[in-house]
Amino acid sequence: MDVKSAFLNGFLQEKVFVEQPKGFVDAHHPNHVYRLKKALYGLKQAPRAWYECLTQFLVDNYYTRGSVDKTLFIKKNNDELFIAQIYVDDIVFVSTNNTKVQQFVDVMSQEFKMSLVGNCDDWKSTSDSCFFLGNNLVSWFCKKQNSISLSTAEAEYIAVGSGCTQLLWMKQMLVDYGFNQGTLTLFCDNMSAINISKNPVQHSRTKHIDIRHHFIRELAENKCIVLEHVGTNDQLADQLANLFTKPLDATRFHALSRSIGICLVE
Known part of the structure; x- marks a missing residue:
């Protein structure tokens, strides 16, 4: 389940004051500040306030919090068992009784306006890549x-291979247009994946990977591409999803916007 505006559900236990937002400054009291009664996105206290609010609700409904993992909640009733795992504003849950699952969905939806994203019927990862020609984002x-x-x-490692297929297609398209490209640079934020790509030896930890994903090694050996490491915060392929779906602060939003060539036209 996913919580809509999760951090807006928590109540603050301490006094927090914020400046008046730009564009909404009171002309009669420009030097006044606001005192927050509820949490807002961007506050350091917001995740803790939301967790305390959720915990209190679950405890009041006879869920027991785990003694080791404080984000694990368990409810037992005779031979029935219900387990819920909390991760910020996402909840994964399972039960031996499907009726209990539906009851939990209904209660949480009413209390916190949660939505059921779907069943965990697979554990497949997601590949995402973005491609630049110069400073211009041309594909994602x-x-x-x-x-x-x-x-x-x-x-x-599999995601790198998926990105390479698109990269090679773009390179061939540019050749058809009369723009020959040399060695292409591919950025990855995982050093282990980079090391696997550069290592021609098939060791025990990679033997089970489908052989079609290993063509990246030949490309690296032939200097068709060069793999370089990039920090997680600078990995634009992952950050693009945050830019379009997350409520980022102004500094981060404008930085990511500039990085993909978006500018404000006045």
Whole structure:
């Protein structure tokens, strides 16, 4: 389940004051500040306030919080067992009784305006890549992988291969237009995936990977592409999803907008 405006549900336990937002400054009291009664996105206290609000609701409804994992909630009734795992504003849950599952969905939907995203019927990772010609973003894709990855490095390695197919197609298109390209640079934020791509030896941890994903090694060996590491915060393929779906602060929003060539026209 996913919570709509999760961080707006929490109540603050301490006094928090914020400046008047730009464009909404009171002309009669320009130096006044606001005191927040409820949490807002961007506040350091917001995740904790939301978690405390959710915890209190679950405890009041006879759910027991885990002694080791404080984000795990369990409810037992005779031979029936219900388990819910909380991760910020996402909840994964399972029960031995389907009726209990539907009851949980109904109660949480009414209390927190939650929506049921779907059943966890597979554990496949998602590949996402973006492609630049100079400073211009010309292509971007995000799709689910066909196989289940056993580690983050394996998922990133498969994603690198998916990105290479699009990259090679773009290179050939540019050749047809009369623009010959040399070695292409592919950025990845996982060093293990980069090391696997550069290592021609088939060791035990990569033997199970489908052979079609290993063509990236030949491309790297022939200098068709060069793999370079990039920090997670600078990995635009992942950050694009945040730009279009997350309520980012102004600084981060404008930085990501500039990085993909979007500018404000006045």
